[in-house]
Amino acid sequence: MIREQAVDKRTPKTIRHDADLIVVGGGLSGVCCAITAARAGTRVVLVQDRPVLGGNSSSEVRLWVLGATSHMGNNNRWAREGGVIDELLVENLYRNPEGNPLIFDTILLEKVILEPNITLLLNTAVYEVEKLGEKISGIKAFCSQNSTAYELVAPLFCDASGDGIVGFQSGAAFRMGAESREEFGEKFAPTAEYGELLGHSLYFYTKDTGRPVRFVPPAYALDDITKIPRYKRFNAQEYGCQLWWIEYGGRLDTVHDTETIKWELWKVVYGVWNYIKNSGQFPEAETMTLEWVGQIPGKRESRRFEGDYMLTQQDVVEQRTHPDAVAFGGWSIDLHPADGIFSEKPGCNQWHSKGIYQIPYRCLYSHNVPNLFIAGRIISASHVAFGSSRVMATGAHVAQAVGMAAALCTQNQLLPRDLTEPTRMQELQQELLKAGQHIPGFVLQDSTDxxxxxxxxxxxxFVLNELPADGPLLPLTSSAAQMLPLPIGSIPQLTAFVTADQDTTLTVELRRSSKPFNHTPDVTLETLTIPLRKGKQDINLPFKSQLSEPQYVFVTFIKNEHIQLQYSQLRVTGVLSVFNKINPAVSNYGKQEPSEDIGVDTFEFWCPERRPAGHNIALRIQTGIxxxxxxxxxxxxxxxxxxxxxxxxxxxxxxxxxxxxxxxxxxxxxxxxxxxxxxxxxxxxxxxxxxxxxxxxxxxxxxxxxxxxxxxxxxxxxxxxxxxxxxxxxxxxxxxxxxxxxxxxxxxxxxxxxxxxxxxxxxx
Ligand SMILES: Cc1cc2nc3c(=O)[nH]c(=O)nc-3n(C[C@H](O)[C@H](O)[C@H](O)COP(=O)(O)OP(=O)(O)OC[C@H]3O[C@@H](n4cnc5c(N)ncnc54)[C@H](O)[C@@H]3O)c2cc1C
The missing domain is CATH 2.60.120.260 (Galactose-binding domain-like)
Structure with missing residues (x-):
């Protein structure tokens, strides 16, 4: 039995951990940073204030992890992020193709606890930062589950907490809101009327029980659905991420007003469900019930910390190159009206680049707290550039660069900024490439290999001399293109296989991308107009163009409803077909065409189809590739x-x-x-x-x-x-x-x- 005498006051049990790197925040960025650093030999403490890892991707919030691939809805080909985030997503595909959020939790927890160099503190919130001079000397955290306080001491810290608790308390320069157009010359900078902050969201899941289920709304549910201007978009089928536009709080303080925002979102969620269940407009919802409602709001935006460089709209759109590139992004610049669900405006305003863009290392540490790395959505980016860099796979990829940088700093007793020295930077980039990180334009050169x-x-x-005509015959109702990789020189003679239901004319264009590393077919090299007779026929495509750089060409069949195009069963690494269709989920309406000058490009979208569709177009390729x-x-x-x-x-x-x-x-x-x-x-x-x-x-x-x-x-x-x-x-x-x-x-x-x-x- 424990019996203690009355005393004036007690202090909680306190444990001290010494490490090389303290990572605060166990979202995907914190997780990928910690694993990367640990595998490179760094002793890491990962502190997460919630019961599981993953942040917005965890079963507590349930956002799907996305990055440069953009749901396969833009022109970024082969753009999934590499390294640890790739390992996690591939593992999730293997164990969890059904997309159960609980299974994804287990994968993150497993990968972290299998790393002997990581000490994981769950349910442990960082609440105080201590400094010695300009540097952070330690942080304090508390776990309410075991009633234990932690003192965490290390030479290096990474703030991956989303709101930047460490950066904020350590005095790091930060911004919250939107820059003016003038500051960085960003033409897409929003007006105050549109709003300067993205709000939070709460999701819900539903299920069909097979028998009638009543719903009596809580007293705090929104009573009048028409207060939501776009309420007619609700239906009984959509749930979870599909309702990302249940968003609120962009006009409030998205750090300190979070509880207020959460209550408003609960109000909306239960009001929406009341509308679906009890308005009489959705008879199919009679047997449905709420299976889960989020209790922790997904946060989109709050503080952004200032590094030695701020990523801007032009970096994203023009795909500017940086000698210290360590990661890449490729999600659209995706801003939302600050009034969120109560806005009359579309829920988002998304503009894509023609390809993926580099993210420089100088965005990943505080410019005034010398031992503080920043990762995730708080990296040094303008509000507009953040609109793209904020998604989770991008944040995770960036955080891997932080993890590797922390490992090099630890090995050489350096501070984050020291790695900008060119030889050190080259070492960082090479180590990242070895770990599977893709850095566009950079090549691994490893003399020890x-x-x-x-x-x-x-x-x-393999010689690509044929994509055999053994697949489906499909109507050319949307324009379709076969991407073929080619070296410098002439275009091989090509034969395609079509069937016409009447005499007609087929237009075939040969296109390429203006930047050879992109996959946006924005340059038309030549156009063939081919008369077809009714019936099945082989058509020769005698292109005469020459390529001056190795790159993909797009053999583009312009839509014609009287034609069916023959496809192939054969799939080959690095060979894809793409289609000029629409994908509203990522604002792809076939072509991106801003109505005013907002500093983004006009171009068409040519995207693959998901398996089991997405066959290559059957072709005979003389001389072979x-x-x-x-x-x-x-x-x-x-x-x-x-x-x-x-x-x-x-x-x-x-x-x-x-x-x-x-x-x-x-x-x-x-x-x-x-x-x-x-x-x-x-x-x-x-x-x-x-x-x-x-x-x-x-x-x-x-x-x-x-x-x-x-x-x-x-x-x-x-x-x-x-x-x-x-x-x-x-x-x-x-x-x-x-x-x-x-x-x-x-x-x-x-x-x-x-x-x-x-x-x-x-x-x-
Ligand atoms: C509704 C919504 C839809 C979105 N859609 C997508 C999408 O479809 N795909 C996509 O990839 N991205 C999407 N995003 C963006 C993305 O989810 C965030 O930008 C991203 O999660 C940021 O990653 P992070 O690691 O910086 O922060 P988080 O994922 O928020 O992780 C930070 C972690 O730090 C922890 N933490 C915070 N404070 C402390 C503390 N004091 N001590 C210890 N731990 C702390 C938090 O609990 C959290 O787990 C969306 C965001 C929202 C809100």
């Missing part, structure tokens, strides 16, 4: 960009094999392999279900053999992009052979020839 000196030979090399060489596995780029950047075996190769050989025996104790998990796919975490648990391009089984043809590693259930093979004792061999095994065969649905994006080998 033994693959660079190896002779590479493959059992076969030879861009799938084994040497691609060491070209330093791990995804398709302006070229496929993959070794692809021939479709009929029954034992696809890649061999690395050296003139002398090598000692190897680590092999890194990167597979194609389809960086074009957004892998939304909730609501949107996915038809597969592993993408068709990903090799699931492979065997690695030494120079005696002995099996030294066998993987049977791969679904991940990145595979690291470690040997306890270095193997000695003059060759490594990787046998890839495919589970589907040519002609089967979703067959894709075996491919590999990268191999690296190390003696450590």
């Amino acid at each position: 033994l693959t660079q000196q190896a002779k590479l030979s493959a059992s076969s090399e 030879r861009l799938f060489s084994p040497t691609n596995v060491r070209n330093g780029i791990q995804r398709p960009t302006n070229q496929p950047n993959a070794w692809v075996a021939k479709a009929d190769d029954v034992n696809p094999t890649l061999t690395l050989s050296w003139p002398t025996r090598q000692k190897i104790n680590r092999v890194e392999l990167r597979f194609d998990t389809d960086f074009d796919h957004p892998l939304e975490t909730v609501i949107m279900t996915h038809p597969e648990t592993v993408g068709p391009f990903c090799v699931q089984e492979y065997v690695v053999c030494n120079d005696q043809q002995e099996r030294i590693y066998h993987q049977t259930h791969n679904h991940q992009t990145s595979n690291t093979i470690r040997f306890d004792q270095p193997i000695e061999t003059s060759s490594l052979t990787i046998h890839l095994k495919k589970s589907t065969s040519p002609g089967q649905a979703d067959f894709a020839p075996a491919s590999l994006m990268e191999i690296r080998c190390y003696r450590e």
Whole structure:
């Protein structure tokens, strides 16, 4: 028994943790920062004030994780973020294609607790910052569940808390609201009437119980639905993220008024459900009930901290380059009216760029608190640029750069700003690329990688001379284009296969992107007008253009309702078809065309369709396209960009094999392999279900053999992009052979020839 005498006062139990890096906030940015840093050898404490990880993506809030892929609704091809965030999303696809938010929670928790370098404090809120001079010396936190106070001490801190609790208390310069047009020359800067802050949202889920269910609204529910100008948009089918526009608070203080905002959102949510259940307009809702209502509002915007650089609209739209680029973004600039659900205006105003844009490192630390990194939605960006950088996969990708930077600072006893020195920056960028981060325009150059000196030979090399005419025949009701990667030089002779229901004319355009690394077909090189007779026919496409740079061309079939276009079953790494359709979820109405000069581009959207649709357009390609060489596995780029950047075996190769050989025996104790998990796919975490648990391009089984043809590693259930093979004792061999095994065969649905994006080998 414990019995204590009465005393004047007691202090809570206090535990002190010393670490290299304290990460505050366990949203996706905090999680990806902590894991990246921990894997690079940094001792991390991750402090999260809620019971699970994920922030807005957790089961408490239930937002789908998005980034540059933008629901596959803009022209950013192969743009899913790499590194830890990719690992999490690919794992979620594997375990949770149904999009259950609880499963995503378990994945985040598992990945964090499996890192021996991370100390995780859940239900623990940071409430105080201590400083020594300009630097933060420690922070204080309290866990109400175990009634314990924590003193967290480290040389480096990362604020990934969304509202910037550490930045705020440590005196870091910040902004809240919107910059004027004049400050950075941003033409899309909003007026005060539109509003300067994005509000919070609360979601709800519903379910059909199969029997009538009553709903008696709580007294605080909104009683008059017509107070919501757009109330007629509500229906009994939409829930969760689909109702993102239940937004409120953009005219209030989105930090300190959060509880007020939450009550207003609850009022709206229960008022909306009352309308759906009891207005008599939705008989289909008779058997439906509320399954879940959010209790923690999803916060979109509050403080943005000032770094040595502020990302602006022009960085996003013009895709400006930066020597210290460490991550990328690609979501549209997406601003909302401050009146949110009570506004007459559309719920959002989204404008896309023609491709992904670089995010510089100088946006990721405070300019006046020397040991403070900033990550997530609070990075140094103007309100307009924040409109794009704020989404979770982008925030996570940026935070991985912070995690790696913290590791380099720890190893070399540096402060965040010290890494802007060019040699240090190069080291940071190279370490990030090794960890799977994609930095547009940057290539991994690793002299310690033994693959660079190896002779590479493959059992076969795919030549794109045919996308066989064995897929569906589909009406050309929307314009469709086949993307083909090409080297410098002439366009191969192409033959397509069509059926016309009457004599008509087919227009085929050859297009390319004005910037070779983009996939916006904004330059038309030539146009063919081809008379068709009624019936099935092969059509030759004798393009005469020359390419002066390696890039994708778009063989573009302009819509004609009298024509059906033949598609192919064959899927190939780095080869895609795209369509000029609409996707209202991301303000894609086929073409982006601002009615006034708001500093964004006019261009068309050409986007892929999701599997099981989205077949390639059947083509015969004379001379064939030879861009799938084994040497691609060491070209330093791990995804398709302006070229496929993959070794692809021939479709009929029954034992696809890649061999690395050296003139002398090598000692190897680590092999890194990167597979194609389809960086074009957004892998939304909730609501949107996915038809597969592993993408068709990903090799699931492979065997690695030494120079005696002995099996030294066998993987049977791969679904991940990145595979690291470690040997306890270095193997000695003059060759490594990787046998890839495919589970589907040519002609089967979703067959894709075996491919590999990268191999690296190390003696450590
Ligand atoms: C309704 C809505 C719709 C959106 N739509 C999308 C979308 O579709 N896809 C998308 O990717 N993004 C979307 N966003 C944007 C995105 O969710 C946020 O910008 C993003 O979550 C910010 O990431 P973060 O890690 O900075 O913050 P958060 O995700 O908010 O994570 C911060 C974490 O820090 C914790 N924390 C805060 N204070 C403390 C403290 N004192 N101590 C310890 N921990 C603390 C919080 O509990 C939280 O878990 C949307 C946002 C909203 C609100």
